[in-house]
Amino acid sequence: MLRIGVLSDTHFSSPQDGMELLERLQGREFREVDLILHAGDVVHPESLIAFDGIPLYLVRGNMDPPQAGVPIKRIVASGGFRIGLIHGWGAPDGLEERVMAEFAGEALDCLVYGHSHHWANHRRDGLLLFNPGSPTDRRAAPFHSVGILELGQDIQGHILPIN
Template identity: 40%
Template sequence: MRLGIVSDTHMFGRAKQLPRELVEGLQGVDMILHAGDWIDAAVVSLFEQIAPTDGVAGNNDGTDIIQRFGRQKIVSLPGCRIGLIHGDGGRKTTLDRAIDAFREEEVDVIIFGHSHVPYQGTHRGVLVLNPGSPTDKRRQPRYSYALLEWEPSETPIQATLHYYDSKS
């Protein structure tokens, strides 16, 4: 399977359309997962034009997005269980909050957002991934998203962060 991983699109305030490099990079994915801060529910249909899309709400999302997606979930796919959360709130770092949210769950991957800082690492054998933001890089040098790939009957799960310079 091949998944596109995005977060913190902050549309349509930070961008009026999905960046060309993002759209091209997501072609052919089996599914897109969004880790929150969509801002406008209309963004969902932009991603759904590329591939089936699921996600969670972030701290800047309205009740329509919260009701549709919830604030955290586990996405079960053949060969992979993915914990998905935005990562805002409370003390600790965004990374620690994301890990703590799934501490009692059996997941292969934890995906989070909120910080706009791309991250890829492991914690107790679990792949932990923040795709950064494809439209609001904040203090990061480049915009980013991630791809997650695996064969259902094989391990390991591979994550790749992708970077680009222009959000047009």
Template identity: 35%
Template sequence: MKVIITGDTHIPGRGSKLPSRLLNACNDADLIIHTGDWCSPEVFKTLSSLAEVKGVYGNVDGEEMRALVPAQQLINIGGLRMGLVHGHGDKKTTEQRAVEAFAEEQVDVIVFGHSHIPVIKYFKGRLLMNPGSPTDKRKLPFYSFITLEIGDEIRPELILFRDKS
């Protein structure tokens, strides 16, 4: 199973369309996960035309996006129980808020966004993943998203790229 994890697309705003590098990766995906801050239902529609989409809304998403996706959710894919959350809030780091959102849940993976800083790491027995952003790298040198292969092995890979066209 191939999963593409993206988020913080901020369209319109940080771009007028999703980058071709991301869309090409989504072409053969079984599932696309979005960590929030879509900014437009058009992003949801575009991604849904390529594969099944699961996601959450972020702090800048309006009522249209909040009607399409929840604030957080639990999903099961390829034998993994995953918690999805944007990670915004007050106090603590984005990562700490994401971990706390699933403190009472038995999850293998926590997927979050908000910071635009890509992360793949283990923390207290849970795999934490933040795809960064394919459209708003902020002060980082690259745009990013994650591919996650789930089979006999679980293989997350951070995809870094320079051109967001």
């Protein structure tokens, strides 16, 4: 079984704050992950060096500056599954429809997105829609969170509260 750590909307206030949080995640919630997905709004991408040695796929969020090699959206193939990765934009209402439209015509098993800072983990027409929430700015969400995707016979998502 493959385990994927998923986060979004980290909005690090400084590279040091980012590295401290990511090192804590790597020692706890992401301790046994095979790769990491970040759905944008890193703000200080140099913090991601904390995940050195773990494959990392990220996309650019609306708060991130353009960066070579960091697309707006991508598809990650892993464990026989196809995972769409995008940040999202606009109001929370209609966010899932907008990000799904970006992958129209693609055969996806899961679509990971961010932007709302509120977690989601449900299926729509067989597609797992997964938003890990935010580990730093929960806004209207009941808790700070990250996610885990488990890839085995199928793909399952888990939201993990963090403190």
